[in-house]
Amino acid sequence: MSTEKGTISINTENIFPIIKKFLYSDNEIFLRELVSNAVDATQKIKKLSAMGKYDGELGDLKINVAVDKEAKTITISDKGLGMTADEVKKYINQIAFSGAKDFLDKYKDVDDKNPIIGQFGLGFYSAYMVAKEVEIHTKSYQDEPAVKWTCDGTTEYALEDIEKAERGTDIILHIAEDSEEFLEEAKIEQILTKYGKFLPVEIEFKENVINNPTPIWVKSPSDLKDEDYLAFYKELYPMSEDPLFWIHLNVDYPFNLTGVLYFPKIKQDFQLSREKIQLYSRQVFITDDVKDIVPEFLQLLHGVIDSPDIPLNVSRSYLQADGNVRKINSHITKKVADKLSELFKEDRKAFEEKWDSIGLFVKYGIISDEKFYDRAKDFILFKNTEGEYFTPEDYKTKVEALQKDKDENTVVLYTSHPEKQDSYIKAAKKREYDVIVLDDVLDSHFINTLEQKLEKVTFKRVDGDSLDKLIDKGLNEESVLSDKEKEKVEGLFKELAGNNVVEIKALSSDDAPVSIVLPEFMRRWTDMSRINGQSNMFGEMPTMYNLVVNGNSPVIAKMLKLRGEEKRQTYAKQLYDLALLSQGMLSGGNLTDFVNRTFEEMAE
Numbered sequence: 001m002s003t004e005k006g007t008i009s010i011n012t013e014n015i016f017p018i019i020k021k022f023l024y025s026d027n028e029i030f031l032r033e034l035v036s037n038a039v040d041a042t043q044k045i046k047k048l049s050a051m052g053k054y055d056g057e058l059g060d061l062k063i064n065v066a067v068d069k070e071a072k073t074i075t076i077s078d079k080g081l082g083m084t085a086d087e088v089k090k091y092i093n094q095i096a097f098s099g100a101k102d103f104l105d106k107y108k109d110v111d112d113k114n115p116i117i118g119q120f121g122l123g124f125y126s127a128y129m130v131a132k133e134v135e136i137h138t139k140s141y142q143d144e145p146a147v148k149w150t151c152d153g154t155t156e157y158a159l160e161d162i163e164k165a166e167r168g169t170d171i172i173l174h175i176a177e178d179s180e181e182f183l184e185e186a187k188i189e190q191i192l193t194k195y196g197k198f199l200p201v202e203i204e205f206k207e208n209v210i211n212n213p214t215p216i217w218v219k220s221p222s223d224l225k226d227e228d229y230l231a232f233y234k235e236l237y238p239m240s241e242d243p244l245f246w247i248h249l250n251v252d253y254p255f256n257l258t259g260v261l262y263f264p265k266i267k268q269d270f271q272l273s274r275e276k277i278q279l280y281s282r283q284v285f286i287t288d289d290v291k292d293i294v295p296e297f298l299q300l301l302h303g304v305i306d307s308p309d310i311p312l313n314v315s316r317s318y319l320q321a322d323g324n325v326r327k328i329n330s331h332i333t334k335k336v337a338d339k340l341s342e343l344f345k346e347d348r349k350a351f352e353e354k355w356d357s358i359g360l361f362v363k364y365g366i367i368s369d370e371k372f373y374d375r376a377k378d379f380i381l382f383k384n385t386e387g388e389y390f391t392p393e394d395y396k397t398k399v400e401a402l403q404k405d406k407d408e409n410t411v412v413l414y415t416s417h418p419e420k421q422d423s424y425i426k427a428a429k430k431r432e433y434d435v436i437v438l439d440d441v442l443d444s445h446f447i448n449t450l451e452q453k454l455e456k457v458t459f460k461r462v463d464g465d466s467l468d469k470l471i472d473k474g475l476n477e478e479s480v481l482s483d484k485e486k487e488k489v490e491g492l493f494k495e496l497a498g499n500n501v502v503e504i505k506a507l508s509s510d511d512a513p514v515s516i517v518l519p520e521f522m523r524r525w526t527d528m529s530r531i532n533g534q535s536n537m538f539g540e541m542p543t544m545y546n547l548v549v550n551g552n553s554p555v556i557a558k559m560l561k562l563r564g565e566e567k568r569q570t571y572a573k574q575l576y577d578l579a580l581l582s583q584g585m586l587s588g589g590n591l592t593d594f595v596n597r598t599f600e601e602m603a604e
């Protein structure tokens with residue numbers, strides 16, 4: 001055939017300038033598109049051969065990528081099925097072109113800074129994002145002459161016969177002046193590894209194969225050992241600590257999804273690690289921005305999801321409403337819950353040991369996903385101050401005999417800081433109450449959720465009130481103080497308490513004489529607004545507290561018996577400071593004064 005010239009498509013404006021300017025920020029994806037085409041062509045020839053439709057030698061099927069800095073070209077060569085002249089006209093001039101045109105028509109108005117654009121497949125014509133001219137040299141597996149197609153970024157193309165011995169396709173990009181950064185080998189290597197690390201056909205660059213064509217997620221779990229999963233984790237995240245465990249996903253219906261999700265050690269401070277779930281489509285890397293595809297709490301996991309069914313050529317808002325994406329979400333959620341439940345049942349001890357990490361994740365899941373709660377409720381754990389673990393149901397059974405209040409509510413006492421709240425914990429234990437530890441950032445939200453879910457269970461922080469009030473059994477102690485004495489005691493403490501509320505209560509005589517309590521609702525409110533990052537009215541307010549004076553304490557009786565107002569004042573001050581001290585609220589000058597005063601008194 002002599003050189004044939006033609007116009008790619010009549011009745012169309014020139015799309016090339018648009019392609020060039022369009023995904024400018026994401027222009028590196030041209031390489032992903034072209035290498036993916038080479039992979040497809042290679043897999044097709046393998047398939048034809050396997051089906052007996054091609055009986056020639058397959059030979060070495062490696063795809064080669066080469067940069068020629070002098071000639072200013074990048075060449076992508078495959079030994080795939082190639083194209084005949086007619087196929088070039090059909091696939092490149094028509095199908096690929098109209099595909100690219102549709103794509104542009106659809107997305108022209110999208111803000112080109114929106115990174116999701118780079119996740120679409122623009123196809124062959126994305127070559128023009130970096131090239132001023134593209135040549136295709138191709139020889140079909142069918143017995144037909146090799147052809148060369150050339151197009152310089154106008155709608156005019158040329159097609160001619162050439163000599164090409166080997167089956168397959170070379171795509172030669174003549175790089176435009178403004179894209180010469182792509183002639184740096186390091187740059188090409190970096191893009192190839194980013195998108196092609198797990199492509200299913202070997203990709204060779206500078207005589208090295210840059211990819212692992214059979215990553216573990218495409219293998220059968222029964223062929224894999226723990227070491228394989230750990231080694232793959234290292235391959236994905238070379239700098240990371242080993243994960244706690246993993247889940248191998250394998251679904252064919254109602255959508256296709258494979259992958260391996262790893263459960264990392266989750267840090268208390270919730271610093272989202274740099275490691276992210278990577279999304280692949282048939283082993284081609286798409287993105288690690290899975291915000292709209294995976295529920296937020298699952299984004300704490302690491303690993304790989306591969307699905308050709310996740311639609312990437314749509315806008316974000318559409319993606320969230322997409323039926324497949326929702327199914328994928330709930331499937332992954334279910335799998336994760338099943339795995340946790342299996343671990344819990346099979347090796348409860350190991351599960352408990354990992355609860356610090358697992359717990360944060362489970363709590364996050366429960367707070368943010370109703371369905372996850374239903375699945376997770378059987379393996380939520382409470383850890384008490386003795387280091388024993390209980391499921392909520394078991395815990396209720398354990399404590400309800402002693403910790404039920406007059407309204408039949410089981411009161412779960414918890415500490416957010418075992419060290420600081422030690423005196424309160426000890427007091428609770430003295431009454432044989434149990435105290436659980438809820439000391440991480442999500443716990444205030446977690447408690448709120450549990451209170452809605454668990455029947456007749458309330459959570460109270462152990463320093464939230466006097467024990468008689470925390471678990472109010474309706475058995476009011478008689479006050480040993482007369483009204484006059486009560487007034488006197490109140491007067492003494494009011495002077496010290498400033499704006500804080502002073503309550504004189506008739507508690508058991510062995511309860512602390514004076515204690516500081518932070519009302520539960522107020523504290524939860526401040527905690528939650530802190531996590532939500534709001535600085536609201538309460539958040540900015542200095543901590544207000546109640547000073548509870550136990551009128552039935554022998555210590556108060558002793559104070560009243562002291563002679564002289566000054567003595568009583570000093571005594572009250574000492575008690576007040578002790579209460580502050582046991583809440584960790586005495587500091588600076590007040591603490592120094594307290595210490596000095598105590599020394600003086602001891603010397604008396």
Ligand SMILES: Nc1ncnc2c1ncn2[C@@H]1O[C@H](COP(=O)(O)OP(=O)(O)OP(=O)(O)O)[C@@H](O)[C@H]1O
Pocket residue numbers: 033037038041078080081082083091092095096097099121122123124125169
């Ligand atoms: N290296 C190649 N070898 C053989 N055929 C190719 C090659 N590259 C492209 N083609 C043909 O050109 C067609 C169009 O390619 P293009 O990349 O534009 O679209 P696609 O691969 O079909 O879809 P996508 O938008 O997902 O990339 C392909 O379907 C294929 O038939």
